[in-house]
Amino acid sequence: MGQTICTPRNRIYGGVISAEDTDIANKTSGTISVTIATVQEQVAISKSIDNLLKMEKTEDKSRVKILLLGGADAGKSTIVKQMRILHMNGFSDDEKRSFYKYLRYNVFQIFHEISLGIQETILSVDDDEKSIVNRFGEGDSYFLSIDEEKEVDILLNFIALKCVRSFMHLYPNYPSLPDNAHYYMPKLADILRPKHTPTAQDILHLRIPTTSVSEINFTFETSSIRLIDVGGQRTYRKKWIHCFDGVAAVMFVASMAAYDQKLDESEVAIEPVLHDAIPAAAAATTIKHLPNRLRDSAHLFGEMLRSKFLLSSAFILFLNKKDLLSKKLISQPLGKYIKGYDGKTTEDASDFIRQYFLKRKSKKDKDRAIYGHYTCATDTKNVEFVFNAACDIVFKKNISKSGMQ
Numbered sequence: 416m417g418q419t420i421c422t423p424r425n426r427i428y429g430g431v432i433s434a435e436d437t438d439i440a441n442k443t444s445g446t447i448s449v450t451i452a453t454v455q456e457q458v459a460i461s462k463s464i465d466n467l468l469k470m471e472k473t474e475d476k477s478r479v480k481i482l483l484l485g486g487a488d489a490g491k492s493t494i495v496k497q498m499r500i501l502h503m504n505g506f507s508d509d510e511k512r513s514f515y516k517y518l519r520y521n522v523f524q525i526f527h528e529i530s531l532g533i534q535e536t537i538l539s540v541d542d543d544e545k546s547i548v549n550r551f552g553e554g555d556s557y558f559l560s561i562d563e564e565k566e567v568d569i570l571l572n573f574i575a576l577k578c579v580r581s582f583m584h585l586y587p588n589y590p591s592l593p594d595n596a597h598y599y600m601p602k603l604a605d606i607l608r609p610k611h612t613p614t615a616q617d618i619l620h621l622r623i624p625t626t627s628v629s630e631i632n633f634t635f636e637t638s639s640i641r642l643i644d645v646g647g648q649r650t651y652r653k654k655w656i657h658c659f660d661g662v663a664a665v666m667f668v669a670s671m672a673a674y675d676q677k678l679d680e681s682e683v684a685i686e687p688v689l690h691d692a693i694p695a696a697a698a699a700t701t702i703k704h705l706p707n708r709l710r711d712s713a714h715l716f717g718e719m720l721r722s723k724f725l726l727s728s729a730f731i732l733f734l735n736k737k738d739l740l741s742k743k744l745i746s747q748p749l750g751k752y753i754k755g756y757d758g759k760t761t762e763d764a765s766d767f768i769r770q771y772f773l774k775r776k777s778k779k780d781k782d783r784a785i786y787g788h789y790t791c792a793t794d795t796k797n798v799e800f801v802f803n804a805a806c807d808i809v810f811k812k813n814i815s816k817s818g819m820q
């Protein structure tokens with residue numbers, strides 16, 4: 416059989432000429448008779464297009480543009496999902512159901528990390544459990560060739576293994592475990608049921624990395640908001656600059672629970688994200704040591720503060736994952752990962768992290784107010800509160816409502 420040459424056009428139409436094509440062909444090959452009626456029609460259409468464009472322009476201007484920035488896994492898209500729940504009627508049943516496959520994949524990712532963790536900690540594994548642990552450690556290729564039912568069985572068998580149970584007992588906060596493990600692990604039997612429709616909470620805990628810029632538009636009180644979400648992984652940060660025009664506020668999201676996590680892309684040399692970043696001595700000294708996620712995030716925060724395109728934008732810092740921070744501190748001392756910390760309580764740790772970010776302000780913007788909150792992006796009530804307070808800042812209504820200076 417000869418090879419099909421796929422031109423961009425027949426790739427779109429699958430090689431079949433569409434009804435639309437035929438219509439265009441008829442129109443262009445026939446004689447066109449111009450009458451006064453058709454001219455009037457054209458003028459009317461053109462006028463209505465102009466009006467639409469004008470309306471769109473004014474609407475765009477009256478929209479308040481808010482940009483979510485921050486490193487990967489910080490919680491930006493979770494905040495977008497919360498806005499959908501709070502201001503856009505949430506998710507339809509079909510949409511909820513469509514998240515089921517991501518849910519299974521997230522569970523697989525947790526198990527993959529558990530398998531690697533078992534191997535790294537050299538936990539003893541019974542002979543009959545070894546091959547299963549190794550299969551999960553290898554990656555997802557095996558799972559691509561099996562059906563959904565079999566996959567669910569294998570996932571449920573994995574969690575029953577003796578070595579898996581011991582690992583979770585000994586290392587519930589193992590640094591490479593995805594953050595959503597805490598939520599999904601206790602409810603696996605329930606959420607993996609093939610008929611399960613993911614709940615809003617299940618969806619809020621999903622980890623689906625953002626790879627492109629996206630936006631939602633909604634009405635908040637009397638204002639029209641345009642909320643823009645970007646991918647936080649280093650490879651996607653280069654796209655951010657295209658969103659920097661006319662930003663009323665930057666909501667910078669950072670995971671406080673990332674203090675013991677490493678960047679995925681740790682081998683990549685650290686480059687400034689923006690060419691316009693004003694060099695600061697402080698930034699140059701930050702990431703020389705461990706390529707740690709919290710450190711990377713604070714560095715990025717400093718870089719954004721110095722961007723000349725964002726100098727007139729309000730900055731609101733969401734120090735996120737406060738729920739996980741308190742869980743992790745029990746077994747992972749913050750001082751082991753970030754120099755200079757000698758506190759004891761979760762409050763001490765949160766305050767230290769806050770200072771760690773705020774000291775990225777250069778001398779130049781010493782007087783620039785940065786507002787912020789300790790947040791839990793998976794908690795709808797908490798996000799509602801902090802988003803309302805943040806909007807008060809943006810709309811300059813009540814600056815005293817939000818404390819971090």
Ligand SMILES: Nc1nc2c(ncn2[C@@H]2O[C@H](COP(=O)(O)OP(=O)(O)OP(=O)(O)O)[C@@H](O)[C@H]2O)c(=O)[nH]1
Binds near residue numbers: 488490622648738
């Ligand atoms: N427990 C807990 N989990 C959170 C919190 N915020 C976000 N998460 C989880 O953290 C993971 C990452 O959240 P995302 O919103 O996808 O992160 P992101 O900043 O959009 O990441 P990128 O798209 O890669 O830039 C998801 O599994 C979320 O459910 C939080 O406050 N507490």
Ligand SMILES: [Mg+2]
Binds near residue numbers: 492645
């Ligand atoms: Mg995202």
